[in-house]
Amino acid sequence: EVQLVESGGGLVKPGGSLRLSCEASGFIFSDYSMNWVRQAPGKGLEWVSSITSSSTFIYFADSVKGRFTISRDNAKNSLYLQMNSLRVEDTAVYYCARGQFGGVPGPFDSWGQGTLVTVSS
Amino acid sequence: QSVLTQPPSASGTPGQRVTMSCSGSSSNIGSNYVYWYQQLPGTAPKLLIYRNNQRPSGVPDRFSGSKSGTSASLAISGLRSEDEADYYCAAWDDSLSGYVFGTGTKVTVL
Numbered sequence: 656e657v658q659l660v661e662s663g664g665g666l667v668k669p670g671g672s673l674r675l676s677c678e679a680s681g682f683i684f685s686d687y688s689m690n691w692v693r694q695a696p697g698k699g700l701e702w703v704s705s706i707t708s709s710s711t712f713i714y715f716a717d718s719v720k721g722r723f724t725i726s727r728d729n730a731k732n733s734l735y736l737q738m739n740s741l742r743v744e745d746t747a748v749y750y751c752a753r754g755q756f757g758g759v760p761g762p763f764d765s766w767g768q769g770t771l772v773t774v775s776s
Numbered sequence: 777q778s779v780l781t782q783p784p785s786a787s788g789t790p791g792q793r794v795t796m797s798c799s800g801s802s803s804n805i806g807s808n809y810v811y812w813y814q815q816l817p818g819t820a821p822k823l824l825i826y827r828n829n830q831r832p833s834g835v836p837d838r839f840s841g842s843k844s845g846t847s848a849s850l851a852i853s854g855l856r857s858e859d860e861a862d863y864y865c866a867a868w869d870d871s872l873s874g875y876v877f878g879t880g881t882k883v884t885v886l
Contacts, residue, residue, distance in 0.1 A: 690875075692821075700813070700821060700864050702875035714874050750820055760868030760875065762811045762826035769820055 657681040657765040659751045664770030671741050671774070677734040677751030677767055685709075685729035688754035690763055691736050693747035693772075703749070704736065707758045714759065719745075741774045748772075779804060780865050780878035787884040788855045796881040798848040798865030804876055808868040810848040812841055815862045824863070825850065852883070860885045 663675040677689070691703040704725040705714045713725055724737040734751055748769040755761020781799040788794040798810065812825035823832050825841035828848065838859075840851045848867075852859055865878035 692877075699862075699880040700815075700866075700877045702866075702877060705875070716874055717872070752821075760808060762809075762823050763813070763821075763866075764823045764826070764832060766820040766822070 657753065659753065659765060659767035661749065661751050661767045661770040664749065664772045666773045666775065667741055668776055669741060669743055669774055672737070672739045673741065673772060675736040675738065675749055675751075675770060675772070677736075679732045679734065679751075679753070682753070684727075684732040686756055688757065688759050688761065689727060689734045690752045690754050691725065691734075692750045692752055692763065692766075693745075694750070694769075695744075695747040698747075701747070705754060705759050706734070708756075712758065738772070741772075743774050746772060746774045779869060779872070779876040780867065782863075782865060782878040782881045784879070785882045785884065787886055788852075789886045790855055790857065792855045793851060793853045794855055794859075794883060795849055795851045796863060796883070798850070798878050800846050800848075800867060800876070802846055803871040804846075804867040804869040805843065805848055806846040807870055810841065810843050811866045812839075812848075812850045813864045813866065815864065816858075817861070821864065855885055857885045859883060 658680045690705045722740045751767040752763035753765040813821040814824045815821045828843040829841045
């Protein structure tokens with residue numbers, strides 16, 4: 656069974672930093688692209704970033720470009736999102752989602768339970 | 777900022793057929809596959825449709841997707857109370873080099 660477990664969320668002040676992690680199990684992590692999607696309270700889904708299976712290609716939404724970094728450690732079956740220069744509007748539940756075998760684009764066929772990031776003074 | 781436009785709400789009584797639209801452009805729906813996700817209250821999204829009209833294993837055949845030009849639609853036939861959820865379309869956008877989600881449609885079972 657595919658499992659994705661996010662961690663690292665919390666309360667941070669504007670301008671601060673936070674690193675999210677997503678631990679994967681139940682599939683060959685190194686074969687799949689991975690993604691981060693967020694959802695602000697009471698709002699819709701917003702794609703944040705994607706990384707291909709070997710980290711060859713990385714993509715970011717314009718709203719986070721230059722502030723967020725995505726990375727993965729295939730030996731640890733883990734995906735990361737380093738978030739710097741956080742803004743109030745980055746407040747959201749952040750979901751880790753499995754992408755397509757190999758590269759992008761493709762559907763997000765498994766999702767974690769999400770981790771809440773709150774940016775507030 | 778959503779690039780794909782969906783109606784905010786749709787409703788029906790049990791057993792009815794409900795449809796919802798997703799409008800995009802040539803750089804997203806017009807040239808890439810459409811995906812649909814279901815988000816039940818308080819839970820993570822779930823993949824409902826991929827490659828415009830394909831259902832993952834375990835998704836009932838009451839759910840069907842279609843695409844024409846720069847628009848797509850999702851239909852739910854034989855509506856059930858457990859179908860009450862938010863539904864989002866999504867696609868890759870070649871101009872943005874990223875995914876775009878729809879604004880979401882809330883389905884209510886009357």
